[in-house]
Amino acid sequence: MTQPTTATRGLSVRGVSKDFGNVNVLRDVDLDIADGEFVAVVGPSGSGKSTLLNAIAGFVTPDRGELLVNGQPVRGPGPSRCVVFQEYAIFPWLTVRRNIDFGTRLRAWKGTRQERAAVTQRYLDMMGLTDFADALPKTLSGGMRQRVAIARAYAVDPEILLMDEPFAALDAQTREQMQEALVDINQRERRTVLFVTHQVEEAIFLADRVVVMSARPATVQEIVDVPWGDRRTHEIKTEPEFVRLRRHIETLLRSRR
Numbered sequence: 001m002t003q004p005t006t007a008t009r010g011l012s013v014r015g016v017s018k019d020f021g022n023v024n025v026l027r028d029v030d031l032d033i034a035d036g037e038f039v040a041v042v043g044p045s046g047s048g049k050s051t052l053l054n055a056i057a058g059f060v061t062p063d064r065g066e067l068l069v070n071g072q073p074v075r076g077p078g079p080s081r082c083v084v085f086q087e088y089a090i091f092p093w094l095t096v097r098r099n100i101d102f103g104t105r106l107r108a109w110k111g112t113r114q115e116r117a118a119v120t121q122r123y124l125d126m127m128g129l130t131d132f133a134d135a136l137p138k139t140l141s142g143g144m145r146q147r148v149a150i151a152r153a154y155a156v157d158p159e160i161l162l163m164d165e166p167f168a169a170l171d172a173q174t175r176e177q178m179q180e181a182l183v184d185i186n187q188r189e190r191r192t193v194l195f196v197t198h199q200v201e202e203a204i205f206l207a208d209r210v211v212v213m214s215a216r217p218a219t220v221q222e223i224v225d226v227p228w229g230d231r232r233t234h235e236i237k238t239e240p241e242f243v244r245l246r247r248h249i250e251t252l253l254r255s256r257r
């Protein structure tokens, strides 16, 4: 259970506080996420997890504190951060391929048309979407639509990917498949990820570290290191260490400090 060192690349959240009217939502939140690290955030319902993510995205302005991406202050939404939401926030009028191509076009890298098409195809392949490339989102299942949203977010190649409960609307089996798909794409193309979830098991399965928030006003209660590195198959969920970490985090959440 270590505190991270200050990150120069990656994300730094320093003393961030936010009130909505007289509701104290975030209080002195400190968090450093190193470049290429996958961090999950869990916390009691309504504690302020989405508010923290929205502040990093630039949708919400903190009352106090500082947010830095690669040392640069966050002053609003921008291409360094890309958000995947619970709802399928993809363009319903574009095919799967064109949705992902939209992301590819937002890259800082400007390749030729053919090079961009190859990048888009790579993400179609990685997320198992090639057979659906010409389909419209409305013809796809929820899981497939979320695959498109994730492929598009990776195609943008932002400094930080922010994921707010992206699998919450999916059934249990699809959710497990999506967790595996996310592990797979992130092992191939490692990105800095902040992933908000209600599910402790999901947080441990996906993340290098799990940030446990307190009840509102939310602050960082504990940061739990997860030891599996790239060894992420569903079998780890039954290992004694996994079960121990899950119980530990669940106990912290129940204590509602």
Ligand SMILES: Nc1ncnc2c1ncn2[C@@H]1O[C@H](COP(=O)(O)OP(=O)(O)OP(=O)(O)O)[C@@H](O)[C@H]1O
Pocket (backbone or CB within 6 Å): 020, 023, 025, 043, 044, 045, 046, 047, 048, 049, 050, 051, 052, 198
């Ligand atoms: N724009 C806003 N205006 C006023 N209050 C807000 C706003 N956004 C969030 N809140 C309030 O801030 C608190 C924290 O909300 P937030 O959605 O960040 O929590 P959460 O931990 O993500 O919740 P959940 O786990 O239920 O998704 C809630 O009481 C919510 O009603």
